[in-house]
Amino acid sequence: MRRAQLPIxxxxxxxxAPTPALAQGLPPYLPVNPLLTSRSGVYFQPYLDPxxxxxxxxxxxYASAVExxxxxxxxxxxxxxxxxLDATVSRDVGTGxxxxxxxxxxxxxxxxxxxxxxxxxxxxxRVAAREVRPRNQFDYAIALPNGDSLxxxxxxxxxxxxxxxxxxxxxRVWQTVLAVTLPTSTGPTGYxxxxxxxxxxxxxxxxxxxxxxxxxxxxxxxxxxxxxxxxLQREWFHSASLGARLRFWGKQAxxxxxxxxxxxxxxxxxxxxxxxxxxxxxxxxxxxRRGPEWFLGMTEDxxxxxxxxxxxxxIGARW
Numbered sequence: 001m002r003r004a005q006l007p008i009x010x011x012x013x014x015x016x017a018p019t020p021a022l023a024q025g026l027p028p029y030l031p032v033n034p035l036l037t038s039r040s041g042v043y044f045q046p047y048l049d050p051x052x053x054x055x056x057x058x059x060x061x062y063a064s065a066v067e068x069x070x071x072x073x074x075x076x077x078x079x080x081x082x083x084x085l086d087a088t089v090s091r092d093v094g095t096g097x098x099x100x101x102x103x104x105x106x107x108x109x110x111x112x113x114x115x116x117x118x119x120x121x122x123x124x125x126r127v128a129a130r131e132v133r134p135r136n137q138f139d140y141a142i143a144l145p146n147g148d149s150l151x152x153x154x155x156x157x158x159x160x161x162x163x164x165x166x167x168x169x170x171x172r173v174w175q176t177v178l179a180v181t182l183p184t185s186t187g188p189t190g191y192x193x194x195x196x197x198x199x200x201x202x203x204x205x206x207x208x209x210x211x212x213x214x215x216x217x218x219x220x221x222x223x224x225x226x227x228x229x230x231x232l233q234r235e236w237f238h239s240a241s242l243g244a245r246l247r248f249w250g251k252q253a254x255x256x257x258x259x260x261x262x263x264x265x266x267x268x269x270x271x272x273x274x275x276x277x278x279x280x281x282x283x284x285x286x287x288x289r290r291g292p293e294w295f296l297g298m299t300e301d302x303x304x305x306x307x308x309x310x311x312x313x314x315i316g317a318r319w
Contacts, residue, residue, distance in 0.1 A: 025049070025205070026215050026243050027295045027316060029259050029281050032061045032082050033309050034107070034140075034152070034191045035272060039264040041163070041181045041197035042221040042239040044257065047205045048167065048175065050092055055099070056319045057088040063299075063312035064112045067272045068133065073145040074269045080138040080154060081110030082312075096168040103160035105187060107153075109138045112311075140190065142229075145269055150190070150228060158187030161197075176202040195226040201239070213245045215257075229265065232273075238262045243281070251287040255297070256280065278303040283314065292317040 029044040031037055048055070060083075067078035083106040090099025133139075140152035165179035179199045185192025199221035206214045219239035226233070243257025258280050265273040283297020299312040 025208075025213070026245055026255050026257050027281070027283075027285070027297070027314070028057075028059070028088075029241065029257060029279070029299070030061075030084075030086065031261065031277070031279070032063045032084050032299075032312055033065060033067075033078075033277075033301075034082070035067065035078065036261065036264060036277060037160075038190055038193055039223055039233060040221050040237040040239075040261065041179060041193070041199040041223060042201065042219040042237050042261060043179075043199070044217050044219075044239070044241045044243075044259055045165075045167070045175075045177045045201050045203055046215055047173070047203050047208075048090070048097055048169075049208070050169070053091070055088075055090045055097075057086075057316065058318075059086045059088075059314065059316035060084070061086070061299075061312050061314050064110065064310045066133065066310045069270050069272050071269055075141075075143045076270045076272055077133075077139045077141050078272075079133045080140065081108045081112060082106070083108070084160065086160075090165075093166075096166060098166045099164075101163040101165070102184075104157060105155075105160050105185075105191065106157050107138065107140070107155050107187075107191070109136050109154065111136055142270075144229075144232070145267075148228070152190035153188040155187050155191075158191070159185060160187070161185050161192050173205050173207065174203070176200065189227070193223055193226070195224050197221065197223040199237075211247050213247075214243070215245075216240075216242045232265050232268050234262075234264055234266055237264065245285065251285075251293075253285040254283070255285055255295075256282040258302075276303060277301060279309070281314075292319045 025046040063082045065078050069076045084103045086103040088101040090097050138154045142150045162182045162184040163179055165177050167175050167177040169175045181197040183194050201217050201219035203217040221237040239261045241259045245253050245255045247253040261277045263274050263276050268274055279301050281299045285295050287293045295316045297314045301309045
């Protein structure tokens with residue numbers, strides 16, 4: 001399986017390459033799927049080393065979503081392409097830091113379906129939803145067992161929810177971050193949370209001067225039930241992650257990170273809503289002598305198996 005082979009391939013490249021240089025942390029991971037972002041505020045926050053002045057991070061995610069699930073009493077379709085340009089600024093305060101993040105989002109018909117069909121044929125991966133959905137045509141609709149039907153609209157550009165956060169470094173390898181997400185989204189219903197959300201994530205990492213740096217996290221979040229799916233929404237969420245940065249030359253590195261999140265809904269009878277999410281995030285961290293550190297990567301959903309984010313391309317920079 002290509003997903004099982006990827007960490008082995010990265011590890012092999014890292015083993016063959018020369019040493020020195022300081023480590024770089026993993027990139028952050030924030031779900032882009034609106035079924036998740038409209039409810040939970042949990043995410044992966046890598047350890048932030050002390051640094052004078054402001055930190056700035058720009059992260060662009062462009063994802064192809066193909067959620068398609070149905071049974072005799074309910075159905076869900078989410079077929080489209082999703083964009084998020086997330087801008088984050090933070091600054092150290094004592095032994096901790098404070099910061100804010102805001103995203104510019106979009107949901108479109110898209111253009112990637114033909115490429116992804118070719119990619120699936122090449123790799124032998126079968127995505128059943130792609131075989132029944134028309135190419136490059138947006139649809140986001142939910143039919144529930146109680147007879148309610150909801151339709152979400154596409155939107156070319158809108159602001160996401162504002163996230164304010166503060167972190168405390170307990171030691172050189174352990175930090176905890178508290179975050180509050182404010183309902184500032186200007187997008188259509190179904191993309192923003194519509195309510196204030198709280199989350200906490202604690203992150204542990206191995207020593208940062210090694211060739212291989214491992215980071216793991218555990219998170220807890222709370223979002224009050226709100227809106228047209230309130231009766232089916234969970235209010236408490238938890239997350240966990242485990243990943244590694246593998247330095248293969250100077251400050252250049254490869255990374256892989258697996259992120260788990262508990263389900264956002266209950267009793268809908270639809271697997272993409274009632275089931276946990278498991279995502280793999282992988283790629284490269286590139287640093288020139290001057291300028292920002294760049295990260296290039298992709299994310300794919302491992303669970304739910306079948307109806308999930310098909311593929312998300314990521315490019316970002318941090319100063």
